[in-house]
Amino acid sequence: MEQRRWLLLALALLLAIPVSEHFKVTSPEKVVGIVGQDTILPCTISSTKPLDNPQVHWIKITDGHTEDIYTYRHFGGEPMQKYLRRTSVPGDGFATGNVSLTLKNVQPADEGMYSCTVISRDWSTDTSTKLSIAGTGEVFIEIQGPQGQGLELGCRSQGWLLFPLGDSEK
Numbered sequence: 001m002e003q004r005r006w007l008l009l010a011l012a013l014l015l016a017i018p019v020s021e022h023f024k025v026t027s028p029e030k031v032v033g034i035v036g037q038d039t040i041l042p043c044t045i046s047s048t049k050p051l052d053n054p055q056v057h058w059i060k061i062t063d064g065h066t067e068d069i070y071t072y073r074h075f076g077g078e079p080m081q082k083y084l085r086r087t088s089v090p091g092d093g094f095a096t097g098n099v100s101l102t103l104k105n106v107q108p109a110d111e112g113m114y115s116c117t118v119i120s121r122d123w124s125t126d127t128s129t130k131l132s133i134a135g136t137g138e139v140f141i142e143i144q145g146p147q148g149q150g151l152e153l154g155c156r157s158q159g160w161l162l163f164p165l166g167d168s169e170k
Contacts, residue, residue, distance in 0.1 A: 040101070054073070086105065114131055
């Protein structure tokens with residue numbers, strides 16, 4: 001009888017713990033992608049309980065408008081038509097807790113806020129990451145010739161993606 005009372009007390013305490021304490025979804029606040037390269041938008045699920053029929057929805061948020069990117073279920077995923085062949089998630093994402101989105105061949109238009117929403121039968125939660133885009137370029141240093149006690153150097157570059165002043169930190 002005493003053992004049953006302790007068991008009921010333990011069960012009552014477990015039921016009193018909010019579902020959100022069993023599940024956590026995390027991602028970094030900011031990620032920088034380089035034009036033309038693949039970029040990973042990390043999203044991690046931590047769970048002390050098994051996931052029941054889980055789903056992940058990746059959404060891009062631009063100026064208050066949402067755009068579906070990718071829906072991932074326990075048995076596979078499907079990108080939206082616009083992102084076909086440009087996005088992927090790990091095949092074993094629910095088993096490993098890694099449901100990160102890989103965005104291939106990043107372009108300036110990909111910049112924005114991305115939301116990773118994880119849904120299970122009894123709960124749902126989301127996290128978001130801001131993707132900023134940077135460009136790469138080439139730098140050339142040329143020796144112009146002797147100048148006083150040293151050399152005069154010339155520098156030129158090309159191929160850089162420039163941000164309007166202040167936009168890169170929004």
